Amino acid sequence: MGACAFDSAILGGLYHDPEISPLFTDSAEIRAMMLVEAALAEAQAEAGLIPPEAAAAIARAAHEVQIDPAALAAETAANGVPVPALVAAFRKAMQAPEHAQYLHWGATTQDIMDTGLTLRLRRMLEIMETRLNRLLARLADLAEAHAEQPLAARSYGQAATPTSFGAVVAGWGGPLLRHRDRLAEMRPRLLAVSLGGASGNLSVMQGKGPELRARLARRLGLHDPGANWHTSRDRVVELAAWTTALSASIAKIGEDLILLTQTGISELRLGGTGGSSTMPQKQNPVAPSVLVALARFTVALNAAVQGAALHRQQRDGAAWFTEWLSLPQICLACARSLAIAGDTVAGLTPDPARMAAGLEGDGLGLIHAEALSFALAAHMPRPEAQAAVKALCAEARQSATPLPRLAAERWPDLGLDHTLTPQAQLGTAPEEARAFARAARG
Amino acid sequence: MGACAFDSAILGGLYHDPEISPLFTDSAEIRAMMLVEAALAEAQAEAGLIPPEAAAAIARAAHEVQIDPAALAAETAANGVPVPALVAAFRKAMQAPEHAQYLHWGATTQDIMDTGLTLRLRRMLEIMETRLNRLLARLADLAEAHAEQPLAARSYGQAATPTSFGAVVAGWGGPLLRHRDRLAEMRPRLLAVSLGGASGNLSVMQGKGPELRARLARRLGLHDPGANWHTSRDRVVELAAWTTALSASIAKIGEDLILLTQTGISELRLGGTGGSSTMPQKQNPVAPSVLVALARFTVALNAAVQGAALHRQQRDGAAWFTEWLSLPQICLACARSLAIAGDTVAGLTPDPARMAAGLEGDGLGLIHAEALSFALAAHMPRPEAQAAVKALCAEARQSATPLPRLAAERWPDLGLDHTLTPQAQLGTAPEEARAFARAARG
Amino acid sequence: MGACAFDSAILGGLYHDPEISPLFTDSAEIRAMMLVEAALAEAQAEAGLIPPEAAAAIARAAHEVQIDPAALAAETAANGVPVPALVAAFRKAMQAPEHAQYLHWGATTQDIMDTGLTLRLRRMLEIMETRLNRLLARLADLAEAHAEQPLAARSYGQAATPTSFGAVVAGWGGPLLRHRDRLAEMRPRLLAVSLGGASGNLSVMQGKGPELRARLARRLGLHDPGANWHTSRDRVVELAAWTTALSASIAKIGEDLILLTQTGISELRLGGTGGSSTMPQKQNPVAPSVLVALARFTVALNAAVQGAALHRQQRDGAAWFTEWLSLPQICLACARSLAIAGDTVAGLTPDPARMAAGLEGDGLGLIHAEALSFALAAHMPRPEAQAAVKALCAEARQSATPLPRLAAERWPDLGLDHTLTPQAQLGTAPEEARAFARAARG
Amino acid sequence: MGACAFDSAILGGLYHDPEISPLFTDSAEIRAMMLVEAALAEAQAEAGLIPPEAAAAIARAAHEVQIDPAALAAETAANGVPVPALVAAFRKAMQAPEHAQYLHWGATTQDIMDTGLTLRLRRMLEIMETRLNRLLARLADLAEAHAEQPLAARSYGQAATPTSFGAVVAGWGGPLLRHRDRLAEMRPRLLAVSLGGASGNLSVMQGKGPELRARLARRLGLHDPGANWHTSRDRVVELAAWTTALSASIAKIGEDLILLTQTGISELRLGGTGGSSTMPQKQNPVAPSVLVALARFTVALNAAVQGAALHRQQRDGAAWFTEWLSLPQICLACARSLAIAGDTVAGLTPDPARMAAGLEGDGLGLIHAEALSFALAAHMPRPEAQAAVKALCAEARQSATPLPRLAAERWPDLGLDHTLTPQAQLGTAPEEARAFARAARG
Secondary structure (H helix, E strand, C coil), X not given: CCCCHHHCCCXXXXXXXXXXXXXXXXXXXXXXXXXXXXXXXXHHHHCCCCCHHHHXXXXXXXXXXXXXXXXXXXXXXXXXXXXXXXXXXXXXXXXXXXXXXXXXXXXXXXXXXXXXXXXXXXXHHHHHHHHHHHHHHHHHHHHHHCCCCEEEEEECCEEEEEEEHHXXXXXXXXXXXXHHHHXXXXXXXXXXXXXXXXXXXXXXXXXXXXXXXXXXXXXXXCECCCCXXXXXXXXXXXXXXXXXXXXXXHHHHHHHHHHHCXXXXXXXXXXXXXXXXXXXXXXXXXXXXXXXXXXXXXXXXXXXXXXXCCCXXXXXXXXXXXXXXXXXXXXXXXXXXXXXXXXXXXXXXXXXXXXXXXXXXXXXXXXXXXXXXXXXXXXXXXXXXXXXXXXXXXHHHHHCCCHHHHHHHHCHHHXXXXXXXCHHHCCCHHHHHHHHHHHHHC | CCCCHHHCCCCHHHHCCCCCHHHCCHHHHHHHHHHHHHHHHHHHHHCCCCCHHHHHHHHHHHHHCCCCHXXXXXXXXXXXXXXXXXXXXXXXXXXXXXXXXXXXXXXXXXXXXXXXXXHHHHHHXXXXXXXXXXXXXXXXXXXXXXXXXXXXXXXXXEEEEEEEHHHHXXXXXXXXXXXXXXXXXXXXXXXXXXXXXXXXXXCCCCCCHHHHHHHHHHXXXXXXXXXXXXXXXXXXXXXXHHHHHHHHHHHHHHHHHHHHCCCCCCCEECCCCECCCCXXXXXXXXXXXXXXXXXXXXXXXXXXXXXXXXXXXXECHHHHHHHHHHHHHHHHHHHHHHHHHHHHHHCCEECHHHHHHHHHCCCCCHHHHHHHHHHHHCCXXXXXXXXXXXXXXXXXXXXXXXXHXXXXXXXXHHCHHHHCCCHHHCCCHHHHHHHHHHHHHC | CCCCHHHCCCCHHHHCCCCCHHHCCHHHHHHHHHHHHHHHHHHHHHCCCCCHHHHHHHHHHHHHCCXXXXXXXXXXXXHCCCHXXXXXXXXXXXXXXXXHCCCCCCCCHHHHHHHHHHHHHHHHHHHHHHHHHHHHHHHHHHHXXXXXXXXXXXXXXXXXXXXXXXXXXXXXXXXXXXXXXXXXXXXXXXXXXXXXXXXXCCCCCCCCHHHHHXXXXXXXXXXXXXXXXXXXXXXXXXXXXXXXHHHHHHHHHHHHHHHHCCCCCCCEECCCCECCCCCCCCCECHHHHHHHHHHHHHHHHHHHHHHXXXXXXXXXXXXXXXXXXXXXXXXXXXXXXXXXXXXXXXXXXXXXXXXXXXXXXXXCCHHHHHHHHHHHHCCCCHHHHHHHHHHHHHHHHHHCCXXXXXXXHHCHHHCHHHHCCCHHHCCCHHHHHHHHHHHHHC | CCCCHHHCCCCHHHHCCCCCHHHCCHHHHHHHHHHHHHHHHHHHHHCCCCCHHHHHHHHHHHHXXXXXXXXXHHHXXXXXXXXXXXXXXXXXXXXXXXXXXXXXXXXXXXXXXXXXXXXXXXXXXXXXXXXXXXXXXXXXXXHHHCCCCEEEEEECCEEEEEEEHHHXXXXXXXXXXXXXXXXXXXXXXXXXXXXXXXXXXXXXXXXXXXXXXXXXXXXXXCECCCCCCCCCCHHHHHHHHHHHHHHHHHHHHHHHHHHHCCCCCCCEECCCCECCCCCCCCCECHHHHHHHHHHHHHHHHHHHHHHCCCCCCCECHHHHHHHHHHHHHHHHHHHHHHHHHHHHHHCCEECHHXXXXXXXXXXXXXXXXXXXXXXXXXXXXXXHHHHHHHHHHHXXXXXXXXXXXXXXXXXXXXXXXXXXXXXXXXXXXXXXHHHHHHHHHC
16 A cells, blocks of 8 residues: 555556556646647737747747756645646756746746646547557447347346346446537536736736637647636546546446356356465456545545535636646546456356356246246236246245246146257347447447 | 435425425326336337237326325335336226237336436426526526626635626636536437337347337437447436535535625625524525535435446446436436525625625735735836735734725825726626626527 | 435335434424523523523423424524524513513523433434444344354455354354443533533533532533533534444444345345345345445444534534534434344344355365465464365365365375364454453443 | 546656555565565464465565566556466566465455455555544644634634634544544554455365464454454445545535635635736635545545445455445545645635624624624513614625624613624634644644
8 A cells, every 4th residue: 555556666566557657646746737838929929919929938948948847846846736836947958048937927827827727638538548549449349249148137136137248238338328428518618728917817917818728729729718607616526527437437347247247157267367365266357446445545535636626716726726736546446447347358258158057046946937927917907817836936946946947847838948948048248249239330 | 404405394495395395206206207107108109019009008007097106115125226127007007908918018227217207307408498597597687686796706715906896706606607608519319219129239129129219219209329328328328417516616605706796895685594592693695505405415315316427338237327316316406506596696695785794804904905906006017016015915904904905095196086996807807797697699 | 316315215124213213303403402591591590690480480381381483494594593583482471571571591502402402312323222222232142142153254355264153153243332422421521511601611600600600500410611612513523433433343343244134145044134126036235235324324324523623712503503403313323233233133034054155165165275374383383274174275175176075185184184174263252252252241 | 637636657656655555556565465475474383274384485575575566567457456466476486386275275356355455445545544633733733722723613604603712723624533432433444454364264175274274364453353344335435424424524614715715704714825827816725625625536536435345245346446446535525634734724824804804894894683682682582683683784785884883872871892703792602712732632
């Protein structure tokens, strides 16, 4: 237990994200903020607010100057926010005070930090989308390949009726399809430049505030929100909600994998399992457990971000700092979930023999009770059929005789041999599996 | 403190919702489920699965039969879910076993409950949308009316720079505009029929599962999701996330109102305030406090719903019951927030004199520091200007002399009398207020 | 899904608490507040602050007067709090203005509400303690009766090594023993009278504030906290934390029961199970699922109460109202958990044959791997032993031959027949079960 | 926004904890686990389970061997837990296979990790206790020094009645006194060794399990819990609950400081404030804002830890990993809160003139309404008095005349000049302040 699993060297193989973690570092934050300052200066030069040479010098420096994060610590500790220290260090490093004075012209800390964050989130969403598509593709393959593989559906842990493994996989993937749609809807809202100045009204921009915001957006490839959003945290909240829901949908897969790989169930095999320090035989479903943990952690942190939307007045340090403490780890947890789930799904192997055994339940074949009740309902009132089946289930339990055999003896003329098979009861499962596969690839 | 504020008679004036509460009652739930059973029977008759007379009898009974919720309690306690008891009571009340046997044909509890809930949520969203539009309309009026009314923007509770009250109101309303968009996006996803049968594959529907689901959707005016969603809880999760974010956005207004009505600030007056049991003078911002409380409560409950998306296998009683405990109160809290906010915003009266006093800050007019620094920056390097202003602020504090007066003495030629006024520093605030008003009405 | 499961008639058999629910009703709240007003008046008469006849009249009326909760609604909606309306209604009902004027003398709303709540919490804790002891007694019986019953311990769902069912039960009960200790520690802190007057300093009590608080405490059988605690919400927070932790500890039992009753595992039988609306054979672990749901709900609501400890200044309506929305349901959820767990544990029946089957795992007896590795380690270096066992496990899996048989063939001289039995590997399990039983009863 | 504020170089001045952070690092975790392994080996040698020379070699190596955290990453990624890799690396580094084989004899990963964590938590609690005492001492000084300093108590942000600043400080400190008591109660429960072996029953310890656990506890200076607690997470839960409640109690101070330093209120001055990147005058209450953010973050994470108490069967990777993700940051947040609060309180300076102004409210002195009503109640029935005062308050507002002046004119004979002063209305406030100071120091 280091402070933060995502930065732990020991736990790095599970929690460190080689693509996303670099986006959430001190240096990535500094670089992003400098790029925002550069784009702002250039936009201001275009708009005639600051000298073009100053903008050029600032833009050049933004790419060249190296700012040591630790050098900002003392001043940041006093101010709570890093921008005053960054601006001072940036100006000093430029060694051209005549240009440097135009750095951060009329902007406020939150403009720079929120826009810098948005740049990093843009890249993050690209990576997440790629991973989501990859996960969907692997689920699609799995659903299609096993569209007709029967296994026992389970409700409350109890065998319910037969279904197909492909349909189970489609059930995992359905929410992910919708999360992909939600991402598309969220993106233009989220990826918006923030530029408001001290209190959001760009008062020192000489009437060119809206023009500047539009120019800045264009330069950075972000959307122009058309208004100040310093205190309108719904964008951040939506991102946290999306990542949380996505992590939770993935963790449902994790829960199912833990259950399906239990000793005595063993209907699925994982590509990789974990060992114990003392039990040589152990094959622990580590990755699925991590998926669940990441989601539980994310759900908790999400509450902090949601609560931070109660952002007081024109800037609320307490609420804003709460976002900083929470949002990066929500993002990292979701990114890890996507990556781990992709690998895990790729390694899954269903065990048809064990699935067949699972359909037998505790050897009693009670899973066929519903089908039997409907077979009987063609010949007697349904409540009567249900009562008869319920009684036969009890007899099966008491006599340790399979329900299908008892039923075939009781109603020899109904052709129950054909009805009370898993294959006869798959219903829409195979087609649902294939339809998901098509949608996931489409 | 009754068990549930939303049902408390004492607290009813604040927490009871005369429009939404009836949707979350035992009888509303029963009625909705019966309508689903009726529509299912009719769809099945159309599809040739059950006799048309049976469907007609079921549909008729669904409107006529009265089921006493308490009569379902004992059996529901055993089963955890009310549908077995409801189906039994419904069948019995029909007094026509030959038809009644076709009730709930091939459906499972979750089909009926989730679809019944969806019907109620549809009505709820209509009401919420109306309230949201009403709230936006009132915010639009307020923003427009006070688009140019100066007041002190505050960050960290400290006077920052001048802005307009209309812009503050626009800041309240901006997230609500986007929540309105999100509602439009969410609605077709959320309002989907659930029909899967025992394990989601409609296995006893004789191959007509998809047709049936489509027919049922059409009859109920819901969407056909094209797949089973028993265990895909992302729809419910999205609703909880949307209501939570909406409640939080509204509570931000509440927080601001509490702050702006503080004794000694008093820049706003509320239409209604609360009294104390012992202090005759008290005018407590009750409604704003309720908005904040509802949001904090909702944020917490939302975590339960998000976590319930870790829904194990083909039905997870624990996860599903968690939704039941949480979701209705999230909905009620959001609905109350919308209603209370609408009333509260309608009653707001800004106090221009107090806003003017607020702009004076502690009598020192330090709020003009940024504007002064930019005025000076036209005549000296900006860091020098900022340092000069910082020093002058210290002098103002020490000598208890207003900053604008000190500045005018120091730099008599800069026309600071015109610069260092609130009106001169409103920037985009008035237009932002008006733009919001247009968007809110659009 | 009614607004509140605890008040739902349909769900009442599971969620309604006939002992605790009456404590969280409008009328219970009113009665408790009236008793506090009565005791305050009597204490003030004793201290010479108000006329004894007035106190007597108030005390008499507190027992006789009936206040209709709904009649307080309108005024409560304006004030946010019910006490101004209650005091007015109480005074009016007394029909003795000369006495009634001394009602609520120098007290504030929060004094009356918090003390009234505390009276109800006192009763609640008595009931909870009784239930906790009953649950512990049943766990003690179970642990003792099955102290030596072997079953497969499971980690990550995988068979680990043998242990005894009694030890599993002791593991359920251990946290409950400590929660009992924590209750004893919490009680004197929590059950403290609140009396501070308008702002906490009892300024109108003519210097007799501390005396009065002590007298009030004595009369109500509560502790005198020695200070005002209007804004010190740590007591309420501690109660919420205790109930949450207790609910969660109980829900761990629920989780285990769901897992141990799974079809294909079936090592335990529940006394009562739930049926399905369509699957005649279903025996759903309803009660365990409810335990998990109640805990997940409680964990979420607890966050609201914890956050409400950020109680601003001398009274924070938003924070206080958040407590009202959350605390009663936390209490009810915990109370239900205790009751349901008590019943559920009483109905548990282990199935020795299925436990034996569970020890066989997937027929391979890999559960004996650790014991084998230690048996070998007496004859070879332990890493070598572990590697040999790991290889043999792989061989067992590949050849579908039980590990003990392979081991006995490989090392015929080690007496592994005696070592590789569940009974030989119970270790401290039986004694741990019995020690728990003693402690639970002690 | 780095991944983790506690490890950020930029934000380090606020969030990095030079004393506590080193306890939550990879190397601290490895070292602690090695010390546990060493103590276990020594205890086992004492008990005759392993050769004394082996124990000595292990103990020596535990102090000498350096294990590179990154070298454990790959194997840890496979296993989810670091102990298998650590044991392998430790054994290899010992270069004495004959001794190294006795390392980790009969223990399981959780024994080593939980006990290692407990060792670090012990140190953490010592540091936290020191900080808590320091914070209490500073609050004591402040309460005592300003025991009689009047200021306006505020409820709902509205001036209520006068109280003293010392009493406000005592209100901050009261919960901390109780948290100190709770720490004393929690400590012996929390600081318990964990030793259970594979499934908790120490089955390979040749009947010496309990003896070994006691010996291990003695060697490490921890308590012997007398039972296995692998799956009994109530200890961890209690720690999380305590730190959460403590952080929240501290954040209440933060909230009050933000409010009391608002421009226009300014009744308190902070020792250190933060500047803005664009507003030269800004003096932002940064530290108080950080306190609030840390508490909101902690409250959220606490929910993850509470939920992880639903720990399935004999080891639940998902639940356990959730603890790892959450607990360290809860601890760090609380530790930072204690440190920052200590510094912040030390720097507080009340401004008597501004407090006097605050007592005047909006110049109307309505804060004296309650005192006036009680002064009048000596001469007329109290409801009449209250109504008269309420009317006079309205008159004061309308005529913009101070209430005390209006009252003195209306009732010239009541000596209201002496009654309607802040000093006359302090009640128990001064003594409450002093009593707190005594308790805090005691």
